[in-house]
Amino acid sequence: MGKPTVHDIAREAGVSLATVDRVLNGRAGVREATVRRVQEAVGRLGYVRDLSAANLARQRRYRFAFLLPDTPSQFLHGLHRAVDEAALAFSADRLEVETTHVAIGDPVALQQAFRRIEARGAEGVAIMANETPMMRDMIARLKAKGVAVVAIITDQPQSERDHFVGIDNLAAGRTAGVLMGRFSAAGPGKIIVVVNTMQARDMVDRRMGFDEVLAERFPQLVALPTVEGWDNHEIVARVTAQCLDSHQGVTGIYCAGAGLRGVTEVVRNRGLGERMVIVSHDLTPHSRAMLRTGVVDVVINQNAGHIARSAMRVLKAHCDGVEVIASQERIRIEIVLKENLPQDGEGEEKR
Amino acid sequence: MGKPTVHDIAREAGVSLATVDRVLNGRAGVREATVRRVQEAVGRLGYVRDLSAANLARQRRYRFAFLLPDTPSQFLHGLHRAVDEAALAFSADRLEVETTHVAIGDPVALQQAFRRIEARGAEGVAIMANETPMMRDMIARLKAKGVAVVAIITDQPQSERDHFVGIDNLAAGRTAGVLMGRFSAAGPGKIIVVVNTMQARDMVDRRMGFDEVLAERFPQLVALPTVEGWDNHEIVARVTAQCLDSHQGVTGIYCAGAGLRGVTEVVRNRGLGERMVIVSHDLTPHSRAMLRTGVVDVVINQNAGHIARSAMRVLKAHCDGVEVIASQERIRIEIVLKENLPQDGEGEEKR
DNA sequence: CTGAAAGCGCTTACAG
DNA sequence: CTGAAAGCGCTTACAG
Numbered sequence A, B: 001m002g003k004p005t006v007h008d009i010a011r012e013a014g015v016s017l018a019t020v021d022r023v024l025n026g027r028a029g030v031r032e033a034t035v036r037r038v039q040e041a042v043g044r045l046g047y048v049r050d051l052s053a054a055n056l057a058r059q060r061r062y063r064f065a066f067l068l069p070d071t072p073s074q075f076l077h078g079l080h081r082a083v084d085e086a087a088l089a090f091s092a093d094r095l096e097v098e099t100t101h102v103a104i105g106d107p108v109a110l111q112q113a114f115r116r117i118e119a120r121g122a123e124g125v126a127i128m129a130n131e132t133p134m135m136r137d138m139i140a141r142l143k144a145k146g147v148a149v150v151a152i153i154t155d156q157p158q159s160e161r162d163h164f165v166g167i168d169n170l171a172a173g174r175t176a177g178v179l180m181g182r183f184s185a186a187g188p189g190k191i192i193v194v195v196n197t198m199q200a201r202d203m204v205d206r207r208m209g210f211d212e213v214l215a216e217r218f219p220q221l222v223a224l225p226t227v228e229g230w231d232n233h234e235i236v237a238r239v240t241a242q243c244l245d246s247h248q249g250v251t252g253i254y255c256a257g258a259g260l261r262g263v264t265e266v267v268r269n270r271g272l273g274e275r276m277v278i279v280s281h282d283l284t285p286h287s288r289a290m291l292r293t294g295v296v297d298v299v300i301n302q303n304a305g306h307i308a309r310s311a312m313r314v315l316k317a318h319c320d321g322v323e324v325i326a327s328q329e330r331i332r333i334e335i336v337l338k339e340n341l342p343q344d345g346e347g348e349e350k351r
Numbered sequence C, D: 001c002t003g004a005a006a007g008c009g010c011t012t013a014c015a016g
Helices: A006-013 A017-024 A032-045 A051-057 A074-093 A107-120 A133-144 A169-183 A201-217 A233-246 A260-269 A285-293 A304-320 B006-013 B017-024 B032-045 B051-057 B074-093 B107-120 B133-144 B169-183 B201-217 B233-246 B260-269 B285-293 B304-320
Strands: A062-069 A095-102 A124-127 A148-152 A163-165 A189-195 A221-223 A250-255 A277-281 A298-301 A334-336 B062-069 B095-102 B124-127 B148-152 B163-165 B189-195 B221-223 B250-255 B277-281 B298-301 B334-336
Touching (some): A062 A107, A074 A304, A095 A304, A107 A133, A124 A304, A133 A148, A169 A201, A169 B169, A189 A201, A201 A221, A233 A260, A285 A298, B006 B017, B006 B032, B074 B095, B095 B304, B133 B148, B201 B221, B233 B260
Parallel strands (some): A062 A124, A277 A298, B062 B095, B277 B298
């Protein structure tokens, strides 16, 4: 005999299938004694429910929504593709994922996006956005309705989100710091630090981790005041150039946010590609190319495919009320050199 | 109306469910014209088969076997645990995984193990072993019986295996070389290279990649002739000590195989923990500890959990005749510093 | 070559 | 509070 089924439980407990189903699913309206009889049968036979058969019978579908910023960056483009790809793969598990791109900074647009998500009746929502009081309220409202919520890429630690799918940005900054320190053989020097905006929590965390490590272990390197690039590589190019003009002895650049193109443009124009140690974040077509040519020394990456799949698995697990495999859902701080650059996939233009 | 089902196809094509099933599953005994009618209906309605409903109906189970060396190393212990954990997670998909530990070098034991696997009727086999003529024969025999075969950790490139689940060890060696080079600020020096045995292909590949990079980019570092530790940290300790005694100016150690404990023991006894750059492979309780204390500078890791899950997904995909998500099945060469060391999971003693 | 009916393991109205 | 029957999307003998 194979694994026990509801039929076996019913026979063993001397009840009907309907009653077995009731106690298995914790529905009310069963006598205490009957509940116990069924539970004992379950225990004795070692019954474990077949979730996919159950989902088939109840025609269960999981409606999830992904809310992403509409900023046009290569990283976000890659993330969007990764979400689509993961959604396709999980459609076999009856997941239905809808992605919404929204101007996260615009309260009206954001409100609208949330209304649509609520109207669609999503059971799970994944959100990538900076933490704001408004975002916290939105999340609280979703939670009040029993919706599963995960923050992706950027955490919402003060909110009621169920889970965070992303890296520890303080540790990522520390990692960047160590690599900058150890790769800077030239001795003393100044380091330019470029971020999108210091209003973003992940940027602040990265900068903090980076500074900690430099102070602790590489006192010969001094990190210059943060310059902000606002997700725009023309601005990044301008501020990077200004920084190089106004400081002597710059030996490295930590590009903690988007806009790497601005950095590499300036560096290459000035013929500094060889000398400068450049540490960047996120594998994109451009950062891959720069890694290959040796302009960028190392990229700290968070795997978009993994993040998309993990968000979906975690949301589903919440809906099913089951545990996840913790180690599988831990998003790694990947260190990518030219030598261990994946041949394709992650951050690549096309498949 | 939701997704089309076999009923819809049957109605649309004007045939019975049984006939739909026949053409869907490519079974013989259907008139050409009928086949075409059904296929047209499938195309018109955009039908896509529900694999888990099909598996439910046919009571499909996937019997897989994992064949691992019985060598008692921390890495293998971790891998074994990862396989068990993945097997548990995939039991919901009807996977039944049995792991066999065998003295891979012993032809008799190996024969026996294969006989047992064949007797059990496994439909998929994952093998971690050095490539030998005998192993090639075994794999050929499995393939002749239609069994799906994947090589894990160490490839069997000359065999008929369907897939390799593991890292590119040449690239891993190059990665180790770059890190050794860039972390060696002290200038010229000699590097000790420790492997299990140069009879193992992955060790040869790692050594080769390491040497390439040193020659190309770090000529001031010279890698000493390989020393073999035979998976035994006492031997490793002895040969490492000998190496240090017989060479002046050793500044780094590349531990490409098991036996890191031997290396760190010698290095610590001699008070060289700070000065020596140590690059090792595989996250284990010991390598984690050494990373934390700073004795080991960097660990090149292949994620055991990922490898176990990937092997199972790939085997299942082969049985189902479907494609895998290439990017998900690509095993990364992970670079692990103290700063990006995962808090728990991978290579940890307990959960 | 083709189809009606029963069944996989579970759930859902409906009746009592 | 409990059960008989039908059904989820698919497959499998069995008959014809």
